[in-house]
Amino acid sequence: NKLNVALIFGGKSGEHEVSLASSASIYTHIDKSKYNIFTIGITKDGRWMYYEGNEENIRNGEWVNLANKNVEINLVPVGNKEVGIVFEDGRLEKIDVLFPVLHGPYGEDGTIQGLFEISQIPYVGCGVLSSSVGMDKLICKKVFTQIGLPQVDYTDTHKSVFNKYTQEELNKIEEKLNYPIFVKPANLGSSVGISKANNREELLSGINEALKFDARIVLEQGIDAREIEVAVLGNNEVKASIAGEIKPAKDFYDYEDKYINGSSTYDIPANINEIDMENIRKMAIEAFKSIDGKGLSRVDFFIDKNSGEIFINEINTLPGFTNISMYPKMWEATGLSYSSLIDSLIQLALDTKK
Ligand code: ADP
Ligand code: MG
Ligand code: MG
Structure with a gap:
């Protein structure tokens, strides 16, 4: 009676490596007494492969060479075939929940969520619409403008x-x-x-x-900005974590700083006044609802260092989940441990099918 959870990692995007790090971290923290984990990797050229193995080989990319290419991953119901994972000996494992741990195009942008909808298997996180809107910085800005959230020009x-x-x-x-x-x-x-x-x-x-x-x-x-982030969790009843602040080591918070040397530092909670804190949390929930968010998102803000003005920067529907990522850390600081957070995300996925 353990739930079968398929963790899907890698992917055909510029954020492939980030996904590997996020997945390795989730794989480590997920409560294995509650779930059977099936790890499915997507290569940089878009091939899906079953890889049953350890965290380290997911993280360092070795899994590509170790994956079992003969295991079938059926997500689309074809003829009288069942949806699930079919092993070499013919054994079928049904999947109760799909957990995409992918970032960027093809993972976070609604495309894979469309495939999940067709599979009819519950999945963690935002649906097709919210994923695609959240991924598109231009469309997203227009939605935020429409609901009156403050943004830079x-x-x-x-x-x-x-x-x-x-x-x-x-x-x-x-x-x-x-x-x-x-x-x-x-x-x-x-x-x-x-x-x-x-x-x-x-x-x-x-x-x-x-x-x-x-x-x-x-x-x-461009503004001289403090960078404030909030973690959001929920479907219809949405909660916002306490906000955190990222202090980039360099001119701005770039790829290297985020994932490679992790040289930036952070404050959780962010050292901001109570009014700004409440305002930012409230706006994070509004932003999430405006795009019809489900499950989770991390909403990022700027506070102008000169004027003190708050601007929403962006919403990330599948935020980083690495050991140094803000999303799980902010929940931890709000009283939700990493593994309870994963439980909540899985429960929220199941709830969408009720
Ligand atoms: P991504 O989705 O790749 O994280 P962001 O829009 O968050 O893209 O930009 C990445 C980083 O660039 C931000 O975290 C911040 O450090 C810097 N940045 C982006 N836009 C601005 C801006 N308008 N003013 C100041 N810094 C910015
Ligand atoms: Mg960002
Ligand atoms: Mg982003």
Whole structure:
């Protein structure tokens, strides 16, 4: 009567390695007396493989060479075949809950959630709509604007337009925003493809760099910001953790800082006044509800160091779950241990099917 939980990791995105680290961490903390864990890896070129093994080989990527390619992973009901994992000896293991521990495109953007819907198996986290809206920085900003959440000034450009009218587009951006300007591909996370431009030359090279990742580019007013994050958990009744603050070691919180050397430090709770704390927690829940969030999200804010103004930065529907990640840490500080958090996420997934 243990639940069968399939942890899905890796994936075809620039955040593949982050996912490996997140999954290894979840694999370590999940209560194995309650769940049978089936680990399914997705390679960088998008192949799904069953890998039954240890945390370390998930983390370091060795699992690709050790995976059992003969185990079938059936998520779509075909003919009279059952949905589940079919082992070489013909044994079928049904899956009670799918747990995607994937970040970025194909994992966090609603595509895999669509496949899960078709499989009819409950899954952890946001559904198709909230995942895709949350992943798209441009659409998400428009939703947040609509519900009146404060954001820094921004504009956008598109590859087809930018490549044709480069000078005009640069002029237009400079008219709307002052340097420094943050350049972001619309559809990524983990700071991949993001840069901070201090002048026109850097703006041009930043946009060209971002265009390698997406045709749609977001340009934002850069501010001197404190970075505040809140963990959100729930379906219809949504709770927000106490907020934490990230203190990036460098100019901004980049990929390396987040996952490689982890040189940034943090405060949980964030050292902010009570009014800001309550306001930020309230806005985090509003943001989550505005995109029809389910399960979990981490909502990130800026506090302008000069004016004290609060801005919402973004919502991450599948936040990092590594040993140094804020999402589990903020819940821990709010009184929910890592393994109880995983229990809650699994329960919330089952609840969506009730
Ligand atoms: P990602 O989804 O990749 O985490 P973010 O939008 O959070 O993208 O940007 C990554 C980091 O870049 C932020 O954590 C922050 O350090 C910095 N940053 C992004 N936008 C701004 C901005 N408008 N002003 C100041 N810093 C920013
Ligand atoms: Mg993000
Ligand atoms: Mg971010």
